[in-house]
Amino acid sequence: MSTPTLTDADLVERYAPLTVDKDTADFYRGWAERELRIRHCTECGHTWLPFRPICPRCWSFAVDHVVVQGDGTVHLMMLLHQGPPAPGVDYTTGPYPVATVEFADHPGVRLTATIVDARPEDLVVGRAVSLTWFERNGMPHPAFRPTEVTR
C-alpha cells in the first residue's frame, strides 16, 4: 500500500489503540508501508526498539531508522487463551500465539507480534521465523511465520 497522503491524524486514528506519538510515528509509518523499521544511531551504529529520540549508548540525537530484513528466532512464546479483544482474534477457536522475536541481524533487538501459518510444534522458544504482514482495520501489522527449514 502506498501511503504518501497518510496524515499524522490518519496514522494515529488507523493504528489506535496502539500509541502513535511523536516518538513512534516513524515506526508506524513503516508499518503502513510494510517496512519494519528500528531506531539507528548515525554516530555509533547502535540499533534498538522501541523508538526513542536519543541513542542510549552514545547520547547522540542524530538518530534515523534502518529497515530490518526480518529473520529471527523466537525468544519468548506465549499462547493467549484469553486476552484483549482485537479484530480477527477469536480466543474461542484456540489460543492466540504471541511471540517476542530477536532479529538475526540485530542481536538484542526484539519485536513482539503474532505467529501465522504455524503448526503447534512451531510455537516454541528457539524456532526460526521470518517477517510477514497481515491487515487489521485496513492497515498492515507485522507478524512472523515459521521459516522453511530442511527437516
Add this chain to the structure above:
Amino acid sequence: MSTRNPLKDQIAIAGIGSTGFSRSSDVSGLELLVRASVEAIRDAGLTAADIDGVVVPGEPGGVNPGVLATALGLPRVTHFARPVPVAMFSMLDAVHAVHSGACDAALVAFPYLRLPWNSRSAANDPFRRHLAHGVQAVPESIAMAPAYAAWASRYLAEYGVDRDGFGLVAVNMRSNAARNPLAAITTPLTLDDYYAARMIREPLGMLDMDLPVDGADAFVVTRAVDAPDVGRPQVVVHAITTGLVTPNDEDQVPCLDRHSQHIVLDTLRAKSDFWIDDADVVCLYDGFTVITAGWIENLGWAPPGGTADFLREHWVAAEDRVLVGGRVQINPHGGSLSEGATRGSGHVREAVVQLRGEAEGRQTPDARTALVCTGGFFFNSQGLTLRRA
C-alpha cells in the same frame, strides 16, 4: 553503586493494620483504606494529630492522599505522595520522608479492589463501573502482566525444566495461607490441581497468578526513637532499595540472568549486615509464580532453573509446604497467590508480624531478621531488610 545507608536501623515500622482480604467485600475502597489506617495508627499508639505524612500508592480504585487525610481528619500534613503501585515504592517514600525530616509520622495505606477487568463479580458490580477505564491493550504485546507468561516460556526452555517449580510455589502459598486468618483462600491445593487449572496465558494458568481481592493494609512509619513504647519489640528498617535495569521494556530486558531483581539484590546486600542465610523470615513476591522462582534463584538459594529441586529438597511433606533448613518459611502469610493480591504490602506486614512475635500459629521461633523482596523483573523490583530492635 551507593552502599551508603545512613538510615540503617533508625526508622521503625511502628504500626500495622489490615482489613484482611476477600473476594466478596461490598464496602468501598475508601472504607477499607480508613479501617486499616485507623487500626495502624492506634496500633502505633498514636492519634490523628500525630500523623503528618500520608502516602497512598496510585492503585486503580484508590484515592489521593488528600482524600484519605480529609477522611481521617488529620489536622496538619507536611508530606504526602502517591507513588506508583507495588509496596516498596510507598514504603521507601515514607521511610525517606521520616528520615529526612519531611514528616515525623507517616501513614502508608494500600487499597486493593477487585476490578472489572480482573474479576467477573467486580464487572457485575455497578459501583465499580467507574473503574473500567483500563488502558486498552492489543493482544500482540507483552507489556505489564503478560510479560511474566512470556518470560516463563523462556525460563522453561532455557533451563529445560517443567512447571513443577511454579506449581510447588503455588502449593506452598496455599498451605501457608491456611494458617493466616486474613487470607482470602485457604482450601488445600495439590500439584495435580495446579496442573489441572485452566491456562490463561500459556505457559501460565489460573494458579500461577495472584488472587484479585478487596482489602487494605496500612503502616505507620516513625523514627525508632519517636515510636511510643507500647510494650512490644520495635521493628526497624535495616535497608531498603529499588532497582531498575535497562532496557526494562518487557520484551527488551537483557535476559533471565540480568534484570531488575539483580540490581535490587546487589544493592540491598551491600547495605545490609545480614543476608539470606541469616534471615529468619523470608517474603518473596508471588504476583506470578515465575517471579518467586526468580527471587529464589537470584538470592542464591538455587542455581538458575533450580527452584523445583530446591523446594523439593526443603519440602515438609506432612505440612505440604517448604521450610528452608527445616525452619524458614517462604511467605508464611500465603503470599499474593493465596492471602490475596496485595502487591507486596502483605509481604511487608507479615515480616513485621513475625519480627514482633505475633504470628501465632505460623510464628517462626525467635525471629529477629527479615528479608522482603517485592516486584518483578522490569520496573518494580524492590527489596527490604528488617530487624527486631
